Amino acid sequence: MSAVSAAKPTYPGVYVEELPSSTRTISTLTTSVTAFVGHTRRGPLNEPVRVTSFTEFERRFGGLSAQSAVGYAVHQFFGNGGTVAVIVRVAKAGSGQAACTTLESTEGHSECDVLKVHAKEPGVWGNGLRVAVDYDTPCPDETFNLRVHDAKGEARESFTGLSADPSNGRYVQTVVNAGSRLIRVEVVGEGRPDPSGTVSKPFGHELPDLAVDLTVKIGDVEREFTLHDPDCDGEAPSSVAELALLLERKLRALPDAPGKHAFAGAEVTAFGRRVQVIAGSTDPEDVVRFLGECANDLGLEASVNPPVFPLEGGEDGEAPGPRDLIGSEADKSGIQALRGVADVNLLVLPELAAYEKAEDAVTVVSAAQRLCQERRIFLLVDAPSTWVSVDTARAGLAAFDAVRGNHAGLYFPHLQLTDPLTGRLRSFPPSGAVAGVIARTDSERGVWKAPAGTEARLAGVHSLTVNLTDRETGLLNPLGVNVLRTFPVTGPVVWGARTLEGSDALDSEWKYVPVRRLALHVEESLQRGLQWVVFEPNDENLWQQIRLSASSYLHTLFRQGAFKGGTPREAYFVKCDRDTTTDEDIENGIVNVLVGIAPVRPAEFVIVKIQQMSGQFAL
Structure with a gap:
């Protein structure tokens, strides 16, 4: 409470003053923000992005993909109670390419390239983008509009009043690159890019005789019509805007090819003294061409282009290897990208389970644990997919002896879920679902409650790849392996809460996951809450x-x-x-x-x- 100046007593009575509080509170921080690092369909590379739902993940990173273990892990995380995730997209170094297209200009000089349009991020997803250009601006002789469409023809982004002049406040490279989530542009020449579709020459102040027969061809379909019939259309247009409306109505009345919408959805726009005609589709082959002498007399083919300019050449990056996941602290790539992110509590690396060599997974786990110790994060480790029985698990566990730290927990076996992409049952690493269970437990009970037991149900899980008995559980639990079990009525649950250092033989004080995570929570809260002490x-x-x-x-x-x-x-x-x-x-x-x-x-x-x-x- 802020202080006020002391009141000067001038009369008998009670005087009230507000005094500042000397108590500084320490706020409770988050406990279950989960970072997922690995391959996704799209998204910025090595850049942490916070998402709060799987819908947002789909929009930013492309959703599920058969090649992306991260996509399924995030889906299971939110399905089991997770609320906030941080996604870091990683690809194999040197792989992947962004889709692009080059726009040309024929305005006032010979044909030349003027603007390169690239997909914002590498990947095949960018091949579905389309860009359209028009001059329908307050200054149609100087500026232009740029619109971005997806493969379905739906407009996704629009940038208006752009200029090719670097000194202009609406310089295309500055405006688009700062405001677009889909594309980035690069100015490579002087002049504006040519508009989409067919653009006429400028009409004079008086329109020519419009009672002419025209032939129009869109793609392979050719149609004939009378531009203005006094008996049917009434008075002739007196302005370019009226001419555009008449031409649009005539084109839309023409019969389309089966299954096409090129004529029915045609758009005619007037800007300045010219008209722009665009086919009603996003097929680059649907170029509008006016044929014959009458069309030439009206100047309906000053510029002929497709309705949209497609981006091409996008390639997905290859799945990251161990070095790519570990990344570089200097470049802030891979898991090192998390160093600049506050409030990350859990780390999931679902791709490690598929590594053929156990030493590769251990190498990444070792680097991840070092990061977790520095940043007070807890790592969820998936058992390798080669662990298909209790015996193979016990034999393979020796590979993890070198990384038996208390900032990580190992979970076995894998989950059997219905793949939303195929509708078939398949196995998945458990870390994403376990992270969701931890988030749900933290919310309902607190970080000090073990994320295990009959309350730690795994939602959406059909079965487990290995059904463990009590005796088999008794063989793995003392070794620091957190098993997943299936019980009647309850179904699949998390049935272990030990750290990798939780083996009975190690006798560690950080044996249990909730004890370690509570300590991390207290340490981080005190460290931040006492910053005011400095100086x-x-x-x-x-x-x-x-x-x-x-x-x-x-x-x-x-x-x-x-x-x-x-x-x-x-x-x-x-x-x-x-x-x-x-x-x-x-x-x-x-x-x-x-x-x-x-x-x-x-x-x-x-x-x-x-x-x-x-x-x-x-x-």
Whole structure:
């Protein structure tokens, strides 16, 4: 609360002043924002993009693809309760090409290339884009409009009043590249690109005799009509705009070829003293041509182009290899692109499960864990697809001994789901669905609740690739493998909550996923919530404010059930005083805060003892 100037007492009574609060609160941060890194159909390369639904993922990254494990993982994430995802598209270095087309100009000089239009990102998806140009602007002799259509002919983006002059505020390269999600342009010559369709020569102030017979050909279809019949059409047009309306009506009345809409959807636009005629389709072959001497007399063929200019040559990039996924910290590529992203809590790399060599997957996991330790992220590791039984899992687990860290959890086996693209049952890595379960558990119970048990149901899962028994689960759980099980009534569930360091033989204090994730959450919240401390006077007053802020935050978690213990003293402590910060620390500009928490550990083993009673019951 902001302070007001002290009131000067002038009469007997009560005076009220507002004083600023000395308490600085520490906000609770997100816990389940999940990053997915790998191959997608489209999208910016090595650029983190936040999405909040699978619909948004489809729009930005092209949706499901048989070659994209990431697309299916994101679909399963949102289907199981996930709410926010960060997508990083990665492709094999040097692969992939953006679709493009080159627009020409014949205006006032010889024919030359003036504008290259590229799809915004590499991929075959760009081959479905079409661009159209017209001069229907307030300055039809100087500026132009550029419209982007998809393969279905639907307009997706429109940029109006563009100029080919770099000094103009509507310079095409600046406006389009800053505002388009679909294309980028490059000016390669002087002049405006020619308009789409057929454009006439400029008409004089008085229109010529329009009572003429014309022949028009669109594609392979040729039709004849009378432009103006006084008996049927009334008075002749007196302006170019009226001429455009008449010509459009005449063209639309002509019969189309079967299944075509070229004549029926024709558009005629007047700009300045000229008209532009565009076929009612996005087929580049549907060029409008006016034939015969009468058409020449009217000047209906000053410029002839297709209705749209198609982009071509787009190629999908190859699936990324281990080096591509690991990326470069200098270039911020691969998983290293996440270094500049705040509030990422989980990391999913679903493509690793398909690697033929276990050492390749381990190499990526090792690099990913280093990133997770630095950024306080938890990694979800899929079991390799070659683990098709308990025996193969136990034999293959030795490959992960080198990366048994506490910032990752390993999940086995794979899921069997119906593929939305084919309608057939197929197997998928579980990490995307597990990330959704974790997000749902965090939302309903809290980050301290183990994302496992009968509440951790896997939505949309038909079955599992390996059906585990209690005995088989008992062989894998002590090794730090989080198994997925199927139970009657409940269905498929997550049935493990250990980190990769959670093997019984390692006896780690970070054995359990919820304990590790709770600690990461507390560390990140305190680190951000105490930023205000920097450059404050390092004295007892500051230490007291730190203790108050940190204790208030931890007490909120205690009341929500994050810690064990019946009292706050048993659940947590915050120490910041002369014992933690010495005179030497003060001289070096250091303040030390010691925080301890008692996290709640999950009940993995519930033992029920039954004793048989003998004798008679007294009634």
